Amino acid sequence: MRIRQFTAPTTSEALRALREALGEDALVLSTRHEPGGVIVTAAVDVADGDHARISPVATDPPPSRGEPDDTGDVRFDLALIRTQLEQLGRRMQRMDRVFLELDGGAGELGPDGRDIVERLVACGYGRQLAHPVARSFERAVAGALPHEDALRASLLEHVAVAPPDGPQVEVFVGPTGGGKTTTIAKLAARLVREGAQPPALIVCDTQRIGAVDELGAYARLLGATLHVGADAGALRAALAACASSARVLIDTAGLSGDAGACAELQTVLAGAGGQVGVTAVVSAAASLRSLQRVWPQLAQLGASRCIVTRFDEGDEPGVACTWLAETGLPLAWLGTGRRVPDDLIAASGDQIVRWLMAA
Ligand SMILES: Nc1nc2c(ncn2[C@@H]2O[C@H](COP(=O)(O)OP(=O)(O)O)[C@@H](O)[C@H]2O)c(=O)[nH]1
Ligand SMILES: [Mg+2]
Structure with missing residues (x-):
């Protein structure tokens, strides 16, 4: 594996050039806006050899701690890679x-x-x-x-299962409407129902009107504190304020087909300094193509486990399982309806078989 860079006037052109040269599976590590254009950094197998469109291999060691550097560039730490x-x-x-x-x-x-x-x-x-x-x-x-x-x-043997308990600080990322906010509410409500201290909630989604109010309503119901992490600095401050919380759940703005939303989210999450576990939230009603399309962004954000929602709605739950098998992302929870917190089931082989065979 070596780190390669592509430079182009726009992000989509750089990503297109990268895909053309390296195929869909190239692992995008970062996108950086410079006066001369957008630089996309990707991990590539050395066996891929020379590609005319690849600019020289990046020789700088990948950067320190996921913090923005002086140029505003968000750099990745070795743990993410x-x-x-x-x-x-x-x-x-x-x-x-x-x-x-x-x-x-x-x-x-x-x-x-x-x-x-x-x-x-x-x-x-x-x-x-x-x-x-x-x-x-x-x-x-x-x-x-x-x-x-x-x-x-x-x-x-093909679809991995993750333990249901997430890391202390967990950020939920995924396409808009995938069920991030609802799943966070379900997880928080379960903790409260089990007699645990309510988790601290942080919203990084300030673009969508009502995003803060939505999670705020759940926070009030559950007696949880709510913080807003609109940018890297605010997220850092919010995390410092939640340092004593046993669990911190972070909601984010939805990803779209546009790599810009992902780059923006990366900039905000850099404020967490690499201390967070990243959980992807996707819908079982989504098409395989749309899941495959969002995967590079989820990988770029460092997603290490997954929650699949809407098993109750998707006619073809096998689609999401195919995607899990392809990506290797372990499944932690299954969302099976809108009810908070009841419609959330810890992933297991039994549950996967049950939902697949019921379809
Ligand atoms: N049927 C069903 N609906 C769900 C599930 N999870 C979330 N939803 C619904 O999907 C819609 C979008 O969910 P939301 O949490 O706002 O998605 P977000 O944009 O990722 O935060 C809402 O109407 C939720 O009630 C699920 O497991 N099953
Ligand atoms: Mg939401």
């Missing part, structure tokens, strides 16, 4: 497993295996990824595992 490389490693391991399975004659599935493939495909799970699951399923059944246990175990 490590998280992203770990994600990439997990993703490659999964893909290796898929290729191994395909090499091993996925076409020769027995009736049980074929049935599993059809059931998975019917609920939106990618056919190519369903084959390796069916192969492991057949092996497990041959090893005398009951069908349900075999399906659970084979799915878990």
